[in-house]
Amino acid sequence: MFKSIVCSVLAASLVNAGTIPLGKLADIAKIGTQEDVIPYLGGAGPYFSFPGDYGISRDLPEGCEMKQLQMVGRHGERYPTYSKAKTIKKTWYKLSNYTRQFNGSLTFLNDDYEFFITDDNDLEMETTFANTDDVLNPYTGEMDAKRHAREFLQQYGYMVENKTSFPIFAASSERVHDTAQYFIDGLGDSFNISLQTVSEAMSAGANTLSAGNACPGWDEDANDDILDEYDTTYLNDIANRLNKENKGLNLTSDDANTLFAWCAYELNARGYSDVCDIFTKDELVRYSYGQDLTSFYQDGPGYDMIKSVGANLFNATLKLLKQSETEDLKVWLSFTHDTDILNYLTTIGIIDDKNNLTAEYVPFMGNTFHKSWYVPQGARVYTEKFQCTNDTYVRYVVNDAVVPLETCSTGPGFSCEINDFYDYAEKRVAGTDFLKVCNVSSVSNVTELTFYWDWNTTHYNATLLKQ
Numbered sequence: 001m002f003k004s005i006v007c008s009v010l011a012a013s014l015v016n017a018g019t020i021p022l023g024k025l026a027d028i029a030k031i032g033t034q035e036d037v038i039p040y041l042g043g044a045g046p047y048f049s050f051p052g053d054y055g056i057s058r059d060l061p062e063g064c065e066m067k068q069l070q071m072v073g074r075h076g077e078r079y080p081t082y083s084k085a086k087t088i089k090k091t092w093y094k095l096s097n098y099t100r101q102f103n104g105s106l107t108f109l110n111d112d113y114e115f116f117i118t119d120d121n122d123l124e125m126e127t128t129f130a131n132t133d134d135v136l137n138p139y140t141g142e143m144d145a146k147r148h149a150r151e152f153l154q155q156y157g158y159m160v161e162n163k164t165s166f167p168i169f170a171a172s173s174e175r176v177h178d179t180a181q182y183f184i185d186g187l188g189d190s191f192n193i194s195l196q197t198v199s200e201a202m203s204a205g206a207n208t209l210s211a212g213n214a215c216p217g218w219d220e221d222a223n224d225d226i227l228d229e230y231d232t233t234y235l236n237d238i239a240n241r242l243n244k245e246n247k248g249l250n251l252t253s254d255d256a257n258t259l260f261a262w263c264a265y266e267l268n269a270r271g272y273s274d275v276c277d278i279f280t281k282d283e284l285v286r287y288s289y290g291q292d293l294t295s296f297y298q299d300g301p302g303y304d305m306i307k308s309v310g311a312n313l314f315n316a317t318l319k320l321l322k323q324s325e326t327e328d329l330k331v332w333l334s335f336t337h338d339t340d341i342l343n344y345l346t347t348i349g350i351i352d353d354k355n356n357l358t359a360e361y362v363p364f365m366g367n368t369f370h371k372s373w374y375v376p377q378g379a380r381v382y383t384e385k386f387q388c389t390n391d392t393y394v395r396y397v398v399n400d401a402v403v404p405l406e407t408c409s410t411g412p413g414f415s416c417e418i419n420d421f422y423d424y425a426e427k428r429v430a431g432t433d434f435l436k437v438c439n440v441s442s443v444s445n446v447t448e449l450t451f452y453w454d455w456n457t458t459h460y461n462a463t464l465l466k467q
């Protein structure tokens with residue numbers, strides 16, 4: 001209410017001051033024109049479908065019947081976290097304190113540029129119709145989740161036609177919870193969904209959708225010796241270029257690095273970002289690979305403990321698959337964070353673990369791991385279990401594309417025959433030990449993931465966290 005009064009007062013004063021922007025409106029000119037940049041932003045930017053879909057049809061193979069559907073999704077487009085906002089603001093203060101005219105790719109700052117974070121209460125949160133910087137922004141997390149719900153109904157609506165009451169699970173981060181709620185809103189009022197908010201506090205231990213948050217054994221710096229080798233002179237080049245064009249500006253390579261995140265989050269908040277136009281295409285490729293490397297060695301196959309972390313959720317999804325005949329519920333929808341999805345995909349074996357990424361150069365041959373392809377904002381990983389005549393199969397759909405298991409894809413639609421799948425899965429989880437490698441017992445005595453089975457009696461309603 002207060003906000004809308006302030007807005008109308010502001011609007012009125014703009015009218016009186018005669019500053020209504022006439023003619024050239026940046027949003028009209030730019031919204032929708034920067035989609036090429038999004039895949040290079042390490043998953044911080046808006047949702048896009050997995051580009052390498054191999055041409056496999058997403059449709060249920062002919063003559064088959066879906067038996068169970070699971071989905072693990074990331075929350076949608078958001079504002080920066082507190083820590084990322086701090087670094088972005090540091091760069092913004094340098095720019096906003098510059099007293100001369102800007103030249104080159106920073107020229108947009110001469111016009112009436114408004115910094116995209118206008119309210120610190122938005123930090124850590126989804127971008128929404130209410131808090132977006134621009135009414136035309138097509139990339140709000142709210143819209144993404146609602147659209148996802150409609151796409152879910154279009155693709156799999158037959159699975160919920162006769163079962164309109166069911167639970168949806170969300171980790172207790174506020175943005176994750178909000179995404180689940182927008183998804184529920186998008187399903188429409190024919191449904192009676194109970195939103196189960198499962199704690200992602202450390203004390204939740206194994207009963208969580210965010211094993212990474214219950215993992216004191218995880219060490220962010222474990223593979224820094226590898227990551228430090230990556231050549232980051234492209235960041236110095238960016239800073240030097242901007243400083244040369246703008247005498248007296250003292251941007252550092254850290255500022256240059258921050259500008260990529262600024263570009264991504266401004267797209268989420270505003271729908272376009274002049275900051276994205278600062279970079280050359282080569283610089284975008286170098287930044288993007290840096291993001292791939294970091295997540296490969298912190299949350300992917302490059303860090304040996306990750307298979308164990310992802311096993312906490314993967315084991316639960318396997319149990320659900322095995323119970324598909326006896327469990328009343330056929331659809332299991334859950335929302336969590338990007339790192340948790342990367343951990344899960346690592347255990348499944350969907351991220352290539354046969355070629356460790358090199359930090360010595362950008363490997364164009366044989367590198368299939370592009371972080372943004374797997375976990376853009378709003379990422380969604382579906383597990384399909386379907387029966388065709390007498391045989392049953394499993395396959396994964398990542399961000400709208402069927403992504404077959406490398407060594408098990410001879411079934412219809414490049415799926416994996418169910419017994420072969422269980423053998424495959426057993427090998428994947430052999431030797432993993434989430435509780436041990438994460439040292440869970442130091443923060444929690446909860447040793448099992450139970451919420452998929454006891455939600456109806458427990459009713460999960462964890463306190464929301466901004467993390």
Ligand SMILES: Cc1ncc(C[n+]2csc(CCOP(=O)(O)OP(=O)(O)O)c2C)c(N)n1
Nearest residue numbers: 074081212213215218299309336337338339
């Ligand atoms: C296995 C593991 N344990 C702990 C961490 C620490 N950690 C960093 S970010 C994060 C949660 C995800 O937050 P964010 O990167 O903001 O992802 P988003 O909410 O945008 O999906 C956790 C648990 C980690 N990355 N990986």
